[in-house]
Amino acid sequence: MLHDIYIPELPSLSEQYVISNEQKKYFQEHGHIHLKGVASREEVQYFRPYILDTMWSHYVESEDRSSPYSKAFIEVTNLWSKSMVVRKFVLAKRFARIASDLLDANGVRLRADTAIFKEPGGGPTPMHQDQMSWSLETDKVIGMWMPLIDLTEDIGSMTFYSGTHKWGDISRLSTQEVLKKMKSGVKEVNYGVLELGDVTIHNGWTMHSAPPNRSKRMREVIAMSYFADNTRISDPGDNRFAQQGLERYFPGLKPGDIAASELTPLVYMES
16 A cells, blocks of 8 residues: 655656666676666665655564575565655666666566665575566566665675576576586676665576675665566466466466566556
């Protein structure tokens, strides 16, 4: 439920952030990229209190903190549907166009936004692929990771494994096959310090992880995930996470249908 009582005049976030051909080639080759100044410090600082308020208003602590992921961070998903102000930020045309440009897509839909916070002393996030839990017949999926504070070395930022997006869904591979691939010269990249307004972006199949938070401050990040418009829903098979995602984000739809619902709005279309 949208809970803002007073809606102030908001920054538009509609101005284009130009992606060069070199940046596009780098992203498509490596599966990740660091972009500086996607938003101004003032823009992030303006929206941050609303994002935090919405996040903590809807956060419910899990009774089970035993899994590696529950120990690694706390999160709330789909803030855009809970606050008119956060909606303006998450559905910003500027961010969506960056995703569309890097993916060489005519348009993109929002898959989800997620506030991802790592407490002081919080442990590492295990290596994983985001798209394993999605049922989409496309490789044109992207995640944009935007800090809400300056990230120092102690606070930490994400680590990416270059070229792993070209492997596709690694759940189809044996553990031995994955280990063999990882030992075949995969380059590990961490962009280090990120300033307010910077983002890191990765392909949905790019393997990535995050270090522990060694600082005394919360690591505050909001992530937006996008996929190419006119994508079809894939068969989740026996992947229960993909099955849950299909039921949650595409209610009433089935494999083969166009992946479009009220929960996955079209956020950018090339004119």
